[in-house]
Amino acid sequence: MATDKRTIQISLPCTGEEEWQACRGPLESGWLTQGPQVAAFEKGFAERHRVTHALATTSCTTALHLALAALGIGPGDEVIVPAFTWIATANAVLYCGATPVFADVRRDTYNIDVEDVKRRLTPRTKAIIPVHLFGLTADMDALRAVLPKGVRIVEDAACASGASYQGTPAGGLGDCAAFSFHPRKSITTGEGGMLTTNDPELAEIANMLRNHGASLSEEQRHLGPRPYLLPEFNLLGFNYRMTDLQGAVGLVQLGKLDGFLAERRRWADWYREELEKIGWIRPPKVPQGYEHAWQAYVTYVDPERAPYARNEIMDRLQQRGIATRPGTHAVHMLGYYRDRLGLKPEEFPGARDCDAHTMAIPLHNRMSAEDYAYVVQALKDIA
Incomplete structure (x- = not known):
């Protein structure tokens, strides 16, 4: 470790x-x-x-x-x-x-x-x-x-x-x-x-x-x-x-956008190769014909295979100094929209599951190779 x-x-x-x-x-x-x-x-x-x-x-x-x-x-x-x-x-x-x-x-x-x-x-x-x-x-x-x-x-x-x-x-x-x-x-x-x-x-x-x-x-x-x-x-x-x-x-x-994107794509490819070895965390999908801009690198924690629940994994990474975030919100589960429109979590099961299981890990243009390696090693250590 x-x-x-x-x-x-x-x-x-x-x-x-x-x-x-x-x-x-x-x-x-x-x-x-x-x-x-x-x-x-x-x-x-x-x-x-x-x-x-x-x-x-x-x-x-x-x-x-x-x-x-x-x-x-x-x-x-x-x-x-x-x-x-x-x-x-x-x-x-x-x-x-x-x-x-x-x-x-x-x-x-x-x-x-x-x-x-x-x-x-x-x-x-x-x-x-x-x-x-x-x-x-x-x-x-x-x-x-x-x-x-x-x-x-x-x-x-x-x-x-x-x-x-x-x-x-x-x-x-x-x-x-x-x-x-x-x-x-x-x-x-x-x-x-x-x-x-x-x-x-x-x-x-x-x-x-x-x-x-x-x-x-x-x-x-x-x-x-x-x-x-x-x-x-x-x-x-x-x-x-x-x-x-x-x-x-x-x-x-x-003027820096294309350089930023090239760097992000290079490290997103590296993340994918490394994360596919872990098994319980799914890298983002990029279908044929799409150019991803990699504003964020959002993974999906498999609830059936992961050693801990998504939030516990995020806590453990935080203890190692690695910031993570849920992907984003299931808006239909937020108080204002839930109450105004009378919505239930199960009405949009895909959004509900993404809310519960997505996890963004660090990817930006101020990270070093050592930073990326540290993130991946911390994820491997969790298992």
């Missing part, structure tokens, strides 16, 4: 001198709110993900809300969401006054179960939010095959910067998509998000909505030839604008 003890976080942002220096421009110019740095970040992000429009926001949650609002989702509408996801996916639906309808997830990919989606469709279904959970895209071809014409697809790509499906990057797989730049994601702006789309009309509406519904952006107004002009407000909008400080950091991080 290994005797040394390290402290290995579940995730750490990989930032440094370049990000620090990038903030100087906005600070020295005085342009701190949405401006040229945000515009450059949006342009670069759109190019990397092969979409025509990218709109920076304050978070992925606000990007999801913005997307649904721009699509006209409102009271009386139903939006299908996976039952195993971060709670913001469902919350964004309620923000619009619509009803979230949960669908179960697959235990092998953790993504939405298309067969269960078919059972949840009604004449009131106006949209679906497939989540590309932990960086693996949902099965978009299978999903499109069961959706009625007119049901809009909003990708929750919070974890999926740089991921792709059958050669197409996340962000261009549906009508629109929402990304996150939270510090646990592959690239970060602290807080922050991005809405992407290839639909010019949707982009135009979303652009107004994120700026209070204004017909002119702050940049257009301040740099325009007629300073006395104020924008028209014909929509009830929000203040969901990213700051230029965040845009400057995001632009630097975006």
Whole structure:
């Protein structure tokens, strides 16, 4: 048994001198709110993900809300969401006054179960939010095959910067998509998000909505030839604008994205080879034709073969200095949704089991080879 003890976080942002220096421009110019740095970040992000429009926001949650609002989702509408996801996916639906309808997830990919989606469709279904959970895209071809014409697809790509499906990057797989730049994601702006789309009309509406519904952006107004002009407000909008400080950091991080992903994929492959030897812990599945972004490395602890329950294993790893987390929530089991919608754990058994048995282990761009070896050895020692 290994005797040394390290402290290995579940995730750490990989930032440094370049990000620090990038903030100087906005600070020295005085342009701190949405401006040229945000515009450059949006342009670069759109190019990397092969979409025509990218709109920076304050978070992925606000990007999801913005997307649904721009699509006209409102009271009386139903939006299908996976039952195993971060709670913001469902919350964004309620923000619009619509009803979230949960669908179960697959235990092998953790993504939405298309067969269960078919059972949840009604004449009131106006949209679906497939989540590309932990960086693996949902099965978009299978999903499109069961959706009625007119049901809009909003990708929750919070974890999926740089991921792709059958050669197409996340962000261009549906009508629109929402990304996150939270510090646990592959690239970060602290807080922050991005809405992407290839639909010019949707982009135009979303652009107004994120700026209070204004017909002119702050940049257009301040740099325009007629300073006395104020924008028209014909929509009830929000203040969901990213700051230029965040845009400057995001632009630097975006330049590092492919390097970050290559490193994460290399170590994810190494983890898989090592974990397959253990037997009671299942590595994440990556189907043919998918490029996983590895925002998190989420395993599945086999309750029939594991030497201890998942939580006991997590406690033992914590004692060795190794941080772990459950994959995410079974949202239908959380108090607010359980009580509001009268849901029971057994209604979505895949989500229930993923809630109980998934375990994220450390994988990020500030880990060393010794750190990865220490994690695997600790898992082997548990048995």
